Amino acid sequence: MNKKRNTLAAYPYILWCCLFIIIPLLIVLFFSLTEVSGDSYEFSLGNYTRLLNPQYGMIFFRSIRLALISTLACLIIGYPVAHIISKISSPRRNLVIMLFIVPMWMNFLLRTYAWLPILGKNGLINNIVGYFGINPIQFLYNDGAVLLGMIYNFLPFMVLPIYTILIKMDTNLINAARDLGADRKTIFSKIVFPLSIPGVISGFTMVFMPAVSTFIISSLLGGGQSMLLGNLIEQQFTTMGDWNLGSAISLLMMLVILISMAIMNRFDKTDKKGSATLW
Template structure:
């Protein structure tokens, strides 16, 4: 039996080696080297460039927009997931399908659709024109970029929270109600603590793509807002500096891993507290 399990793990190990370990080693190699006379020599210059003010500003803006969009998705997504979880099975399956359905469409097309809605000749400005207002400049600002992030990543917040909420044992809720807990206490002491794993998963799934996105900021920001994802894309496609682009990628990977570690630690502490409250 153990031998069969070992054989079954080989394809997974081979896949991980070819598509995770090897690419990561290549990126690490480029990040710690510099090309001189067609040869790669060890250098820390790529990481030293990261601390320059112009790049720190890009990192700060990327983190700020990612945090804002993540918080906005949480504030909007949790009530949505909670309301859906309280419906009967047929209705909630339909509503969750409606959330998943836009994700079947290409990410680029979903983002492009906002140009037709918010553009000077878009739907909103056309409607405002009928009442003598506009055209308004609704594109190419931080608010539009955040709107694009929320629109694209909101399902990643709703679905994990919804999945946890529907698995909460109804006996725990009934017991709390029998002990005199009103709706506010029930949510604060029972439902929310038990839903923390879903909240943490949602935060992780929204923050990671938000902090590294480049399509949303390119289209809805009009190229005026350089984020980390745009900076990495620029280094690989336009400038051709793979070494510096790799260093930025490793730096962002470290930030994301630290964020995930902190969230996982908080999730573990929350699970203990939730159990104590119950």
């Protein structure tokens, strides 16, 4: 009876997966492996061979490069922030976390648009530096602006997983290390950081995946000067009307994300195996 109930309970989940995951993926796969010939579709690998074009290769590597840089920047900024928040007393800590999450309640597009009047030639920063006789600085429409937008929008996805791990850390380990004469640097390098690796890996994955596939940030802050994989896919579907090539690029991007997740999971498993020997 219990097995029958479990099977019946799984049917809605299976139906959901079929309708919104499996069937859409099969449609994308179909378009990527076909080309339009008159009123019909013909099987072809031409969409994938077209991706060997050096122009697409440059876009691919630019996307990976900017995604990695933004992810590492989020880690460098986010880890100290998460560590500081985890040390705050409980009532104030909850307030700080709430203030940190509040911007995420705003629409992603609006959060990105907000940087235009700040970084524009007639924006807030240029108006301030103008009082000192400095000519307007071109902050927008370059890779730096795109990286700033990525870091601003995705930083909470790095901070929260690390904070969750740090707040649950057993303080007895730290107290024992202090009793044995370990200094702060040793405690952090031998206990705190190794135990927080799962949060770092989760944060790395949660930042890298949206960063490598974003198109809104590069469109608004990059001004079309920094085309990424997300922009290329959007262009193929909406402007060029080439759903076949757009589907091939989508599957390539999905493959990149799956490979990165597999690598992160491998590191996570390796860390769990070695977590028993911190010293």
